[in-house]
Amino acid sequence: MPPIILFILKALEGRGAERMVTTLASAYAVMGYRVHILCLEETQDMLLDSRVHYHIVPYAEVFSEQNIEPTSTQSKAYETVARRIDHYVFSRIGTPDLILANIYKINWIMAYSQLPNIVNVVHTALSKQFQHQLLEAPVQTINHLKMVYGTHACSCVSEGARQDLISLIGQITKTTTIYNPCDAASISSNAAQRPRIEQFGLIDKGYIIHVASFDSMKGHRDLLQAYAKSKRKLPLVLVGKGRLEAEIKQLAFQLDISDCVKFLGFQINPYPLIASAALMVLTSKFEGFGYVIIEAQALGVPVISTDCPFGPRELLPTKSLIAVGDIDGLAMLIDYAIDNLTRYIVPLNHQLLPKNIAYQYLAFGSVLSLDKN
Template sequence: MPATILFILKALEGRGAERMVTTLASAYVKMGHSVHILCLENTQDMSLGAGIHYHVVPYDKVFFPQDLAPSSTQSADYRTVAQRIDNYVLSQIGTPDLILANIYKINWIMAYSQLPNIVNVLHTALSKQFQNQLSDAPIQTLKHLQMVYGAHPCSCVSEGARKDLLSLLGAVTQTTTIYNPCDMINIKTKAEQTRDIEQLGLIKNNYIIHVASFDTMKGHLDLLQAYSKTERKMPLVLVGKGKLEADSKQLARQLGISDCVRFLGFQSNPYPLIASAALMVLTSKFEGFGYVIVEAQALSVPVISTDCPFGPRELLPAKNLIPVDDIDGLAMLIDQVINDRAQYVVPLNQQLLPHHIAKQYLAFGTKLVR
């Protein structure tokens, strides 16, 4: 029997969580379900597949402060937006059989929702995401997070992230681990789209690629320092945008490697660039999953990563991992891979294909309403 599936996001930005949502949404459409994506901002960096209904319920930019101790006025704002979402969903969509609330700010809002069948999807590890707040105001922060994540069942994108949740907050709700889906067919199709990499000064199978938003947790500065210590047989290509892009460019100049590093900005379709790379590198300080790892695996591209909490070690063997902050070790590993690429190709786990993951979410949601 067809189900009504609703995904809720802040916006359709081009990050891992949003890629997970669009991939899973397309899988549900193929399975014959009614699929809706609701956002609070009309920012759309990503295209949606046929059959996916797109909705925007604006929150009027009245809140989302960084403070984890919302005043009564701020709490009222959150409740107002949650009520606005509830009213819109019930009048325009009906009662969904499954609601997947993605990203912390959405989880916070939906803690006040009266809609049924809500599952919070955690894309990262809470102890890392809120490390500073937990240090500065531990009791206040824990109370707030227990409220947010105790409101609805939680699905975590890695077992490490789930254990982190339980360790931090206790058994405040039902939890499960469901990995992010990887649409191998779609990725390969997009990778085949024409892209003249030579115009970018690149040669097929002769560059290293890193795809991530320029954010502290993604480790761009560590990567640049490590790359400067390599033999630099191949250029380094950085795909993404973000607040630390200027700092990264400055560091590249300071290290004297600007002529070897290409900053290509955000790419709506990075797959031709990934497919033509000699090596994919992930240098995150922490991850919930590590989406680019499975994307590289889908394209049979060698991939290495920092052994950060919590996703990469569940996707890669030990030889493909290097400790976080080990700049010299990362440099050595990059050179090793460049000299023996075949040894670092890791096949994609077929259980990560979208229809498998889609069924797991439905099974978890069905179990909850019994």
């Protein structure tokens, strides 16, 4: 029987980690593996390859069936969730040859798991994600992170994120850097599908685009403030959803740029919008990787970004980067890039194609198995 690959994550929401999972799952399915995705919530914004088996082990059932009290500690609750996942996997899926556990909450849960061949995939800069906790309770926070990320091997989506992890917990487990995969062929195909940009009142190469959830780490406030200071030669298109969307709309109104900024919400297929943009802008305060950068590269779209920890500086040249928080500098870079678009086109690194990334995870998993033997 072909080997079993299992991905575990909270839900198939429309974020970078979920794009990594769905892209890599499809690659393994094409390679002939038995591929499973297990989620703890039913939210599904991402399309899934029909060859990939999809499972839900919801939180609610775990708490109700195991009689976990609301006052119980989170650790005890997560230990119960882990036991439920273990039972489900062994009884419904089998023994996985590789398990890729994604996102901090899942990494914490799987620290209690007895399943074999687990690799934690670290998608972000942990020192930034836990910045407040590290300031308020440094010893407790670091001990907690050692428990979460020291139990299993860790693969980080950028070298910066890997070094950040090591600086926090030390070299207490095996680590590696494996970038996120980019399915250039699928992205190009999707870029030719709906939605057509005309339905949003846009014209080809006639706008700037920013694709991200409305979260503080994505830097929407800095983007709008910089855009307001720029010459505004092209409208700004924001694609995404999130808790800060209303606040950012209000900011656009306050800056008197509402007529130049379009809010298009979450798009299950954002690639027609990306492909037709004159320029992609990323303004994150921190990232593990910066998925939209390589997606724009796959479509030949110029990209500029904040030089945030840690991914963009590994994907773009220095001329394409501006310091986080430099509003005036970002405004000038936007204007200069619009006038010199070809200078900001960076070809996609073909080592990021899904099959190549899939083999890197298999190789890392093989090393771990040899170490155990």
